[in-house]
Amino acid sequence: SIPEATVPRLSRYLRKLQEMQERGKKTVSSRQLAEAVGANPAQIRKDLSYFGEFGTRGVGYDVKTLVEELRQQLGLNRSWNVIIIGSGKLGTALALYRGFEKQGFNLVGMFDSNPDVVGTDRGAAPVLSSDRLEQFIADNDIQIAMVTTPADAAQDVIDRVVAAGVPAVLNFAPIGATADQPVILRQVDLSTELMTLSFYLDKS
Amino acid sequence: SIPEATVPRLSRYLRKLQEMQERGKKTVSSRQLAEAVGANPAQIRKDLSYFGEFGTRGVGYDVKTLVEELRQQLGLNRSWNVIIIGSGKLGTALALYRGFEKQGFNLVGMFDSNPDVVGTDRGAAPVLSSDRLEQFIADNDIQIAMVTTPADAAQDVIDRVVAAGVPAVLNFAPIGATADQPVILRQVDLSTELMTLSFYLDKS
Ligand SMILES: NC(=O)c1ccc[n+]([C@@H]2O[C@H](COP(=O)([O-])OP(=O)(O)OC[C@H]3O[C@@H](n4cnc5c(N)ncnc54)[C@H](O)[C@@H]3O)[C@@H](O)[C@H]2O)c1
Numbered sequence: 001s002i003p004e005a006t007v008p009r010l011s012r013y014l015r016k017l018q019e020m021q022e023r024g025k026k027t028v029s030s031r032q033l034a035e036a037v038g039a040n041p042a043q044i045r046k047d048l049s050y051f052g053e054f055g056t057r058g059v060g061y062d063v064k065t066l067v068e069e070l071r072q073q074l075g076l077n078r079s080w081n082v083i084i085i086g087s088g089k090l091g092t093a094l095a096l097y098r099g100f101e102k103q104g105f106n107l108v109g110m111f112d113s114n115p116d117v118v119g120t121d122r123g124a125a126p127v128l129s130s131d132r133l134e135q136f137i138a139d140n141d142i143q144i145a146m147v148t149t150p151a152d153a154a155q156d157v158i159d160r161v162v163a164a165g166v167p168a169v170l171n172f173a174p175i176g177a178t179a180d181q182p183v184i185l186r187q188v189d190l191s192t193e194l195m196t197l198s199f200y201l202d203k204s
Numbered sequence: 205s206i207p208e209a210t211v212p213r214l215s216r217y218l219r220k221l222q223e224m225q226e227r228g229k230k231t232v233s234s235r236q237l238a239e240a241v242g243a244n245p246a247q248i249r250k251d252l253s254y255f256g257e258f259g260t261r262g263v264g265y266d267v268k269t270l271v272e273e274l275r276q277q278l279g280l281n282r283s284w285n286v287i288i289i290g291s292g293k294l295g296t297a298l299a300l301y302r303g304f305e306k307q308g309f310n311l312v313g314m315f316d317s318n319p320d321v322v323g324t325d326r327g328a329a330p331v332l333s334s335d336r337l338e339q340f341i342a343d344n345d346i347q348i349a350m351v352t353t354p355a356d357a358a359q360d361v362i363d364r365v366v367a368a369g370v371p372a373v374l375n376f377a378p379i380g381a382t383a384d385q386p387v388i389l390r391q392v393d394l395s396t397e398l399m400t401l402s403f404y405l406d407k408s
């Protein structure tokens with residue numbers, strides 16, 4: 001099975017390879033790719049080895065083949081339906097961002113518990129009441145829920161979308177969120193990012 | 205030296221320990237803390253061992269002592285000055301978020317290159333022109349720059365703030381940003397987060 005740390009690296013390799021492809025580059029060595037992403041060549045060879053044999057010794061990797069393989073592995077050859085729960089500052093910034101659609105992540109609904117927010121347009125269709133969450137999930141094929149509610153509401157929202165059948169959650173609320181297997185749960189914690197900076201600042 | 209993956213975990217331990225402290229819990233075992241954060245007890249003992257001997261066999265850790273130690277290690281006993289470059293959707297959401305100030309991260313300035321944005325209030329003092337970036341950094345003691353510009357402007361902005369003496373950068377633009385040692389550079393890549401979800405969705 002594939003180490004958890006490998007997967008985020010694949011999308012960094014893909015981004016650089018797509019940039020090379022746009023510039024007309026046909027082949028790339030693991031050393032060149034390593035320099036472009038700021039990784040080491042052995043790590044790249046190991047990460048890619050989980051998916052098959054791609055490079056030819058002395059020639060390197062075929063850029064087009066590798067782009068197609070990574071897109072396939074990252075599930076980018078299909079589109080995924082996304083909902084956002086919590087249509088405040090962060091939820092709205094995410095809804096208005098056009099970068100996700102380009103990769104096949106389609107925002108199909110936004111929810112909020114505040115009656116003043118419900119019905120407003122925050123980037124997708126009008127915001128729906130979070131009371132309608134279960135019905136909306138039952139009526140639509142939702143794969144990803146982004147949770148941008150306050151911390152005290154987040155675990156309850158996660159439990160609700162998981163119980164309603166959403167298989168993957170990206171949580172932005174600063175809690176140690178949990179969800180039972182096989183739900184795919186990832187946490188973006190911006191406070192932790194800042195604390196990681198201050199950890200190293202403190203030591204330097 | 206401390207493994208890079210350990211540092212973000214420390215802030216997760218701290219968050220749970222502070223919650224326990226608020227509930228009046230005096231001691232905690234590595235097993236109880238592991239359950240609370242969704243980690244394993246051996247990982248916790250190993251992570252904490254980099255900073256000294258804290259627990260007593262059979263009794264566990266003293267919650268208050270551990271909270272103070274982790275706050276110290278994470279550099280949270282002082283405040284840090286933060287600037288945001290790129291005052292669009294994401295930059296504004298970050299500026300309006302009050303959670304960072306509570307941990308000692310003070311937003312002291314916002315910048316943008318668009319004349320229509322300059323002078324507006326996006327959460328901190330009025331947005332300044334990015335032409336004034338170097339002068340502002342020279343006049344103030346800035347430790348952290350958050351970069352929320354479009355991808356094609358981000359590396360140039362990072363190079364400018366680093367040359368002006370800012371020691372740490374948190375980049376949100378989806379590029380493989382680089383900065384010379386000893387600059388502390390971390391990347392938040394929301395597209396990578398979604399692609400990591402789709403990787404696992406594709407496999408399930
Ligand atoms: N804004 C940021 O840059 C930022 C940074 C770090 C972390 N966060 C985290 O992201 C989350 C959102 O932050 P924000 O700044 O957008 O907050 P916000 O207050 O602007 O938005 C939260 C929204 O969630 C809604 N809400 C509350 N309970 C709900 C529920 N049960 N169901 C549905 N909607 C509900 C509120 O009505 C509000 O519109 C918070 O947990 C915050 O800690 C935000």
Ligand SMILES: NC(=O)c1ccc[n+]([C@@H]2O[C@H](COP(=O)([O-])OP(=O)(O)OC[C@H]3O[C@@H](n4cnc5c(N)ncnc54)[C@H](O)[C@@H]3O)[C@@H](O)[C@H]2O)c1
Pocket residue numbers: 093094095096097099289290291292293294295315316317318321334351352353354355357361376377378394395
């Ligand atoms: N909004 C999101 O949720 C989201 C999600 C993922 C990634 N991102 C990334 O975050 C960054 C910001 O996204 P956004 O949605 O806020 O974009 P945005 O267009 O709303 O904001 C970008 C701001 O940067 C300013 N700018 C451009 N060049 C600049 C320069 N050289 N110096 C200073 N300011 C400059 C623009 O005038 C604009 O106000 C982008 O790189 C985007 O890819 C955003």
